[in-house]
Amino acid sequence: MSQQTIEQLKPQVKTAIVDLLYRLADDHLILGHRNSEWTGLGPILEADIAFSSMAQDKMGHALAFYRLLQQLGEPDPDTNAFLRSGDQYRCCSLVCLERGDWAQSVVRHFLFDEATRIRFEALEQSRYEPLAQVARKLRGELKYHTMHGQMNLDKLGDATEESHQRMQDALDRLFPHAMGVFEPTEWDETLAAEGIQPREAELCKTWRSQVADMCAESGLTMPDDVGPIYGGRAGKHPEDLKKLLDDMQKVYRLDPDSEW
Amino acid sequence: MPSDADQMIEQRTSDTDRVWTALENVKDPEIPLISVVELGVIPEVRIEDGRVTVRMCPTFAGCPALDVMREDIRKAILAEGFGAVQVDVVFDPPWSTDRITPEGRRKLKEFGLAPPAKCNGSVTGDMLDQVVCPYCDSDRTTLESIFGPTLCRAIHYCNSCRQSFEQFKPV
Ligand SMILES: [Zn+2]
Numbered sequence: 001m002s003q004q005t006i007e008q009l010k011p012q013v014k015t016a017i018v019d020l021l022y023r024l025a026d027d028h029l030i031l032g033h034r035n036s037e038w039t040g041l042g043p044i045l046e047a048d049i050a051f052s053s054m055a056q057d058k059m060g061h062a063l064a065f066y067r068l069l070q071q072l073g074e075p076d077p078d079t080n081a082f083l084r085s086g087d088q089y090r091c092c093s094l095v096c097l098e099r100g101d102w103a104q105s106v107v108r109h110f111l112f113d114e115a116t117r118i119r120f121e122a123l124e125q126s127r128y129e130p131l132a133q134v135a136r137k138l139r140g141e142l143k144y145h146t147m148h149g150q151m152n153l154d155k156l157g158d159a160t161e162e163s164h165q166r167m168q169d170a171l172d173r174l175f176p177h178a179m180g181v182f183e184p185t186e187w188d189e190t191l192a193a194e195g196i197q198p199r200e201a202e203l204c205k206t207w208r209s210q211v212a213d214m215c216a217e218s219g220l221t222m223p224d225d226v227g228p229i230y231g232g233r234a235g236k237h238p239e240d241l242k243k244l245l246d247d248m249q250k251v252y253r254l255d256p257d258s259e260w
Numbered sequence: 261m262p263s264d265a266d267q268m269i270e271q272r273t274s275d276t277d278r279v280w281t282a283l284e285n286v287k288d289p290e291i292p293l294i295s296v297v298e299l300g301v302i303p304e305v306r307i308e309d310g311r312v313t314v315r316m317c318p319t320f321a322g323c324p325a326l327d328v329m330r331e332d333i334r335k336a337i338l339a340e341g342f343g344a345v346q347v348d349v350v351f352d353p354p355w356s357t358d359r360i361t362p363e364g365r366r367k368l369k370e371f372g373l374a375p376p377a378k379c380n381g382s383v384t385g386d387m388l389d390q391v392v393c394p395y396c397d398s399d400r401t402t403l404e405s406i407f408g409p410t411l412c413r414a415i416h417y418c419n420s421c422r423q424s425f426e427q428f429k430p431v
Contacts, residue, residue, distance in 0.1 A: 046405045053407040060322020060411075064351070130351075137354040140431030141320055143383050144406050 005129060006071060013194050016187035017128055018072055019090065020197060023233060025065035026091035027181070029081055030241070031112060032058030033248055037099045047102075050148055054109070057141055064134050071130065082252035086242050092232040094177040096241040103166035104174065106156060110149035111178040111211065117146050118207050119197075127195035150214060157218030164219060171215065172223055179204065179228035275342075279305050279312055282336040289325045289332075290410055293367045296329060300359025303350075311344045312337050317355035320411040320431075356381060357430045368428050369394045374416065376430035387430050393418035394425055401425075 009017070035055035042048025066077035074080065094112055099105055120142060123135035156163045182204035191197045208222075215222040231237070283305075286296045296302055296316070304315040314333055318326050330347045337345045353359075357376035360368070365375040374394045377387040388403050398420035405415040406429070413426045 046407075049405060049409070050407040053411055056322040056324075056411060057320065058322070060320060064321050133351040133354070137318075137351040138321060140354075140356060140379075140381065140383060141411075143431070144429070147385070148406060 013190060013196070014072060016190040016194070017131070017196060018069065018074060019185060019187050020191060021065050021069045021072070021131070022090040023092075023185075025062050025069065025080070026089045027095050027112075027116075028058045028062035028065065030089070030091045030244065031095040031108075032056075032062060033244060034095060034097075034099055034105070035109070038105065043102055051105070051109075054145055054148070057145065061138055061141070064138065068130055068134065078252070078256075082249045083256065086237055086245055087235040089235065089237065089241065089245075090233055091237070091241070092177070092181045092183065093229055093238050094174065094181055096232070096238050096244065097174070097177065098240050100170070101166065103156065103163075103170040106149070106152045107167060107170040107174055108178075109145070110153050110214075111174060112181065113142065113145045113149050114211055114214070115178065115181045115203075115207050117142055118203055118210070122198050122203060125195075126197060131196070153214065153218045153220070157215075157220045167218075168220055171220055175223045176226050176229045179226075180230050180232060182207070183228065183230040183233040185233050275307050276305060278340050279307065279314075279337055279342075282340050283314075283333065286329070286332045286336045289328045290412075291368065291371055291373070293371045294364050296333065298361045298364030298367065300361060300364070301329070301355060303353055307342075310342060312342045312346070314345070314347045315350050316347055317351065317353060317359075318349055319355055323411050354381075355431075357428065360428075372425065373413070374425060374427035376428045379430040383430050388414060388427075391416050391427050393421060393423075395423060396421040 032055045035051045035058060038048060038051035039055070040048065042051055062081070063077055066080050069080065070076055075083075094108060097104070097108070100108075120135045120139055124132055124139065126132040126135065153167070156167050158164055182200040184200045188199050192199045192202075197203075212222040212224070280297065283297050283302055284295045288294050288296065288299055299319065301317050301319060302314060303317060306313045306315075314337070316330060316333065326349070330349070333347050334345045356379065358378050358380065360376070368375045372394055374391050377391075379387060388406060390399065391401050391403070392399050393401050393416075396418065398418055400419040402417045402419065403414065404417050404424065408415045408426055408429075412429055412431075414429045415424060416427055417424050
């Protein structure tokens, strides 16, 4: 099958791609904002710099996806980021949750970035060429995030009894939310049939088996008898997102026309 | 006497040369020694009826210097007397540090940044662990942090000259 350009998209396929792009863009924007909450507060300088850099990267990745949306006739990136209400967001609950302790942020970053790596690897083959190009471009940048995530999982997984316990607790707490990254939508079949992206269940399976191995190597146990927490892809979010959006959108909403 | 067609081709070539020369004077705002051409972010320049279109591949997607670079490129070409300039940000080809020219790599070192190892699109831990110090050329160095003061830099320590130094990260 050949690649698809914007002009050739059937309406139903276009709707499916738009929905996928909102999920990707919103996940990156919200996690970027959460990562930035460590700026100036990281437990050591190196950690502070890492989370601030990753925040900036995630915002850049979100922007790349919002630009693809704009090409498909959706609003411009600023309008999308700053003028939508919570129920219009399509992010998963994992990225919405509050910053929590250091273990929560490190484990979230590890789980999310491994999920993103597996998704991007698949998207590099997407028949929707603009999306495949973005995935190929972001691969190298994401590599630093997954390296950082794995390094910290290794370091904190069995450093001390307390660090191990905090990491395991965070893993137990966050795992159902992390499975929610792969919440299937009504567009799952269309996207798979058109060669845009594999089914969510398929991506989730790959992710689970790789994450289980990495956890084991770090002395942690991946929970395997819990169910996923869904809702984010349908616009149902934890309270945490409302507070984040109030904070993030406050300045922009004062005067949307001002120049920065 | 040259034909009209020959003259047109000649004119077009010299216009293209002028654009590339202008681009060689547009520097990376974060590393003012190195030009956007040496950085490898300009895969293509097109000129049609006096309208210049420049394709530019972003280095790091979240790099705040991108907008500055884009505006600097536009101004530099307008200053050459072209009527209209458009700078398109494109992801194809995907930018990689492998696109930095040999001259660009030399200038990175001169600036005090260790040049990135060639990575063919996939970075490995070795490329970050085995970095030669840009100050004293020693390979007795230690990786301190894969994230640095800007998105494109990692931090290392040289055990020979006992200084911290930064590396332009391979991507
Ligand atoms: Zn040295």
